[in-house]
Amino acid sequence: MWKDVIKSIHNTNYSKLLLQAPIPGAATTWTQIVNHCVKDNRLQDIMNEQSLVLIGNGKKTMFWLDCWINNSCLAEHFPNLFQLSNEKEASIDKMRMWEGYEWIWVFSWIRPLRGRNIGLLDQLYAILSIVHMDKDEEDRLIWKDNKSGRFSVKSLCVLLSPEPSTNNGFSFVGIWKGIVPLKVEIFCWMAIINIINTRCMLVQIGILDSSESNCPICLVEEESVDHILLHCHKHRLIWSKIIKWWGLVWCCPKSFSDM
Numbered sequence: 589m590w591k592d593v594i595k596s597i598h599n600t601n602y603s604k605l606l607l608q609a610p611i612p613g614a615a616t617t618w619t620q621i622v623n624h625c626v627k628d629n630r631l632q633d634i635m636n637e638q639s640l641v642l643i644g645n646g647k648k649t650m651f652w653l654d655c656w657i658n659n660s661c662l663a664e665h666f667p668n669l670f671q672l673s674n675e676k677e678a679s680i681d682k683m684r685m686w687e688g689y690e691w692i693w694v695f696s697w698i699r700p701l702r703g704r705n706i707g708l709l710d711q712l713y714a715i716l717s718i719v720h721m722d723k724d725e726e727d728r729l730i731w732k733d734n735k736s737g738r739f740s741v742k743s744l745c746v747l748l749s750p751e752p753s754t755n756n757g758f759s760f761v762g763i764w765k766g767i768v769p770l771k772v773e774i775f776c777w778m779a780i781i782n783i784i785n786t787r788c789m790l791v792q793i794g795i796l797d798s799s800e801s802n803c804p805i806c807l808v809e810e811e812s813v814d815h816i817l818l819h820c821h822k823h824r825l826i827w828s829k830i831i832k833w834w835g836l837v838w839c840c841p842k843s844f845s846d847m
């Protein structure tokens with residue numbers, strides 16, 4: 589239902605809404621989140637890779653601007669023809685008409701096609717010859733990563749999560765033993781996979797300015813996970829005392845996940 593509400597408010601197509609959403613101007617939390625998502629090329633690559641438009645009656649899909657055939661957008665594949673089209677934002681169903689016993693594609697051009705453009709139009713007809721439409725079905729957006737075809741945030745998060753190799757082979761089994769409170773276990777896990785909202789992270793996702801990345805304790809170095817947990821000289825004093833209480837000698841590891 590929300591998809592329909594947003595669509596009616598913004599009068600926009602759903603795939604365009606997902607991938608070409610305008611970046612809001614106001615400095616709100618949502619602006620920061622949307623900015624981050626729109627600027628994140630990996631997110632857009634995943635959305636392009638995993639989304640598939642299944643054509644039904646063609647009413648919800650834009651002929652030139654949506655990626656609905658051969659995993660590409662016809663406006664990008666045929667830029668010359670797109671520039672000459674009178675119907676740049678038309679839906680697929682508006683580009684076809686019933687003639688005799690068959691559907692035919694109907695184009696309206698700013699000026700008659702000549703020379704190379706006629707050859708391009710033949711190529712376009714060849715691509716469109718495989719299209720099968722069903723007037724009783726609506727166009728649907730399929731999420732390939734889910735067997736049901738439905739989009740899920742969980743699936744997107746898994747696809748966006750860091751590669752296992754970035755954890756340097758660290759075994760997470762040792763964390764979840766119940767020796768410390770659950771919230772401490774969760775904090776350790778977040779530190780190892782580097783998702784604590786340190787100042788470095790907040791700068792990286794565009795919430796803080798790059799001039800605000802320094803550690804608020806020592807004011808000297810950037811506040812990364814390794815810095816706040818290991819390397820900040822004020823915190824190292826605490827570590828030294830703990831190690832001394834245990835009667836041990838240690839060499840401070842390079843990163844938290846090396847501990």
Ligand SMILES: [Zn+2]
Nearest residue numbers: 803805806820
């Ligand atoms: Zn510090």
